[in-house]
Amino acid sequence: MSDQQKHDWPRVRLHVVTGKGGTGKSTVAAALALALATHGRNVLLCEVEGRQGIARMFDVDPLPYEERRIATGLRDPEGTPGVVHALHIDPESALMEYLAMYYKLGRAGRALDRFGVIEFATTIAPGVRDVLLTGKVFEAVQRNSRNKKAIRYDAVVLDAPPTGRIAQFLGVNSELAGLARMGPVKNQADTVMTLFRSPRTAVHLVTVLEEMPVQETVDGIGELRPAQLPVGGVVVNLVRPRDLDAAALEEARSGGLDRGRIQDDLKEAGVEDGPDLVAGLVTEAADHAERRALEDAQREIVDGLGVPTYELPRLAGGIDLGGLYELAQALRDQGLA
Structure with a gap:
């Protein structure tokens, strides 16, 4: 059986992971990155919420705005492990890079930063922050000749904002394209949305078997589909073992x-x-x-969503690097990666 046949998402290059706060979406994103980094693949794990969660999970120094190798991927008897890199994306640095790459404003861009123009733009202007964050994610997935020294990744995993605003976050370029009407800004926004709405992207939702997270998952799927954003799977996290029949x-x-x-x-x-x-x-x-009865009722709702579902156990010892590899293996065994 080929490697592609084993997995549910062989065409996906961008895996977006979202979930209600407290469901463990960052942990799932990290485990998914490790699971994808097999057979020599290079995988990039991105975060956009400014919490330095990746650094804490992998026990490394706080990440700068720079792609850093942080771990070896999940070992596979059939091939060599790959490599997981990480990137902490902040909008100010993303704008500086954009100005340098597309408008050659290296020194001028730094001058703007000193005068506080960049901070003003990313704080005040509606949607600018999310446009910059999603733009950098797009650039990491679809590398081009303007970024000659950059690593080309086989997959990118995005630890995204919570489910309550994921459709707005991913759809911000669609709104921008509608406002711009024409020109390079519209063209760039349209190109980003073409990726986000394509089969190369999947938005995976993380939940636990409780009423509020499951309802937010239902609502999230209900917002993603009308926005033409591709729904991936639902990961039921922190599942307790069933000791009683x-x-x-x-x-x-x-x-x-x-x-x-x-x-x-x-x-x-x-x-x-x-x-x-x-x-x-x-x-x-x-x-x-x-x-247990309440959990079973929520599980029925999840099963009725009509999307692939995956389960991850609650680890008794908590989440450390060894625990991440254990969860990565579980995701791979179930076909998510």
Whole structure:
């Protein structure tokens, strides 16, 4: 079987990862980058929110506006691992690079920066910040002769803004093209949107099995599709292991657990049976079963979205670099990468 046949998104060059805050979207983006960096591939992991989350996850120094090698990709028995580079994109540096690359304003651009013109433009002008951020992502995916020394990447993973504003963030160039009407600004904006709306892009949404994140995922897909932005998969993160079957969960939820049997099991294990211990355990079991029922209801909603879904476990030891590789392997095993 060829490498492309193993994966759900063989044509995608730009993987956009979004999700409600607290769902672990940055962790998923990092794991996806590691999973894609196999068979000698070069992968770029970008962040645009100014939090230096990549540096913290990979335990490296804060990233400048410069592509840095940060990790070796996931090892694969069938081939050599690739390399993950990272880029922390800030709009001011992106504008400076744009002026130098397209208008040859190297020294003049630095003068503008000293006078505060660039900060004013990216802070005050509506949409300028997102235009610059998305423009740099586009440049990383579609490298051209103007950036001769730059690495050409096999895939780019974007740790994007939250689901609540992802359609607006990715669609800002469409609005700009409508305002510009003609000329180089419109042409550039149209070109960016051509990539973002093409089969070479996929927007993956990260959620957990809770009501608000799942609803935001539903709403996000509902905004992406009318904007002609390609929906990728849904990654259900922080999934807990299922230790009890459906019958046991229902028994716990309904309060039908055999307390005498619990007492016997405690004694057999050498645990002293205090007056409140069994009652506390029964209450905890009922709470656990109730949470499971709520999770199952949210899982049904996710399954009904009509897009590929993937699951990542809640890691007992938390997320370190080893944990990222573990999650990367899980994504690869399920076909996301």
